[in-house]
Amino acid sequence: MIKSLGAKTLIYPVPVLGVGxxxxxxxxxxxxxxxxxxxxxQPPCVAVSLRxxxxxxxxxxxxEAFTISIPSEEHVKQVDYFGLVSGRHAExxxxxxxxPVKSKLVDAPYVKEFRLVLECKLxxxxxxxxHSQFVGEVIxxxxxxxxxxxxxxVDIKKLKPLVFTPDTQDYxxxxxxxxxxxxxxxxx
Amino acid sequence: MIKSLGAKTLIYPVPVLGVGxxxxxxxxxxxxxxxxxxxxxQPPCVAVSLRxxxxxxxxxxxxEAFTISIPSEEHVKQVDYFGLVSGRHAExxxxxxxxPVKSKLVDAPYVKEFRLVLECKLxxxxxxxxHSQFVGEVIxxxxxxxxxxxxxxVDIKKLKPLVFTPDTQDYxxxxxxxxxxxxxxxxx
Numbered sequence: 137m138i139k140s141l142g143a144k145t146l147i148y149p150v151p152v153l154g155v156g157x158x159x160x161x162x163x164x165x166x167x168x169x170x171x172x173x174x175x176x177x178q179p180p181c182v183a184v185s186l187r188x189x190x191x192x193x194x195x196x197x198x199x200e201a202f203t204i205s206i207p208s209e210e211h212v213k214q215v216d217y218f219g220l221v222s223g224r225h226a227e228x229x230x231x232x233x234x235x236p237v238k239s240k241l242v243d244a245p246y247v248k249e250f251r252l253v254l255e256c257k258l259x260x261x262x263x264x265x266x267h268s269q270f271v272g273e274v275i276x277x278x279x280x281x282x283x284x285x286x287x288x289x290v291d292i293k294k295l296k297p298l299v300f301t302p303d304t305q306d307y308x309x310x311x312x313x314x315x316x317x318x319x320x321x322x323x324x
Numbered sequence: 325m326i327k328s329l330g331a332k333t334l335i336y337p338v339p340v341l342g343v344g345x346x347x348x349x350x351x352x353x354x355x356x357x358x359x360x361x362x363x364x365x366q367p368p369c370v371a372v373s374l375r376x377x378x379x380x381x382x383x384x385x386x387x388e389a390f391t392i393s394i395p396s397e398e399h400v401k402q403v404d405y406f407g408l409v410s411g412r413h414a415e416x417x418x419x420x421x422x423x424p425v426k427s428k429l430v431d432a433p434y435v436k437e438f439r440l441v442l443e444c445k446l447x448x449x450x451x452x453x454x455h456s457q458f459v460g461e462v463i464x465x466x467x468x469x470x471x472x473x474x475x476x477x478v479d480i481k482k483l484k485p486l487v488f489t490p491d492t493q494d495y496x497x498x499x500x501x502x503x504x505x506x507x508x509x510x511x512x
Binding site for chain 2: 142144146147150170182206214220252259262264267271276289306315317
């Protein structure tokens with residue numbers, strides 16, 4: 137039996153992303169965002185949405201750049217903390233005992249301890265409502281050697297990214313391998 | 325040791341979404357998309373990106389509507405098939421033995437057998453490059469009773485959505501509960 141839940145944003149899974157920026161004084165900031173994802177293959181672009189009230193929103197507009205650092209399960213406390221406090225009132229990196237690294241490619245810092253990083257140049261801003269959507273072109277993706285698997289590709293079972301659940305507001309991990317893309321459906 | 329992987333779209337996790345539309349003749353179509361996610365809380369909006377070459381791209385522009393039906397692990401063959409063939413050349417629903425249901429709220433069909441559905445009205449189109457990004461306002465979210473857990477919320481462990489891995493092109497499941505959002509970081 138199907139039931140209406142009302143006008144809710146219920147996509148599963150959604151990611152947990154650490155969005156890195158510099159503020160006006162050049163201080164590193166990082167905020168957690170789950171409203172985001174990949175939005176174009178060529179040029180390679182990702183989207184992340186932030187409320188206008190956040191420091192990070194103004195930082196991205198001013199520097200036209202941001203990074204995305206993807207936390208692993210072991211970073212759940214730190215990335216949750218990044219979403220709890222404002223960059224205006226806390227030196228988030230030092231409080232969380234994490235290290236900002238200045239990108240050589242875009243005007244934004246990333247989180248050294250997170251094992252997958254995207255360095256993004258702002259290419260489009262969509263004003264939707266409570267959130268602005270920032271589309272960034274990925275200038276480079278960087279990964280720690282420890283998450284690289286067969287054929288030089290990122291292995292999700294080594295990265296162990298977090299999954300956010302919009303309706304219950306929990307973090308989950310990644311489960312078992314199920315099937316190969318563009319292959320499982322060939323038998324139909 | 326951190327390594328450059330080049331300009332790649334490597335967000336983890338990304339979802340597996342069945343995007344439902346009507347074509348010019350009123351036939352139901354559905355295509356698989358993984359470039360998408362939540363993009364605004366108020367109004368509640370989701371984004372999904374499609375290549376201009378797809379039938380679904382033209383359908384969304386013509387009808388200004390689409391649905392998102394979220395497959396469970398058991399639907400992996402069907403949703404993979406939806407990404408393998410063009411709606412121009414196949415009656416995807418009947419071949420996959422799935423049922424299109426006409427939404428009463430927007431001009432698009434959803435997949436009856438998938439347990440979570442969003443009915444979306446097109447509000448914004450972003451031309452990024454190879455993909456156009458369609459932002460849809462969620463007019464209603466519908467869930468099968470079997471995936472509703474405590475407090476009337478969607479339970480990700482009952483839904484069992486698929487995770488897509490961009491670099492290795494695999495499907496994974498959802499793993500273990502890790503922590504509560506806006507709580508795990510309070511100890512820092």
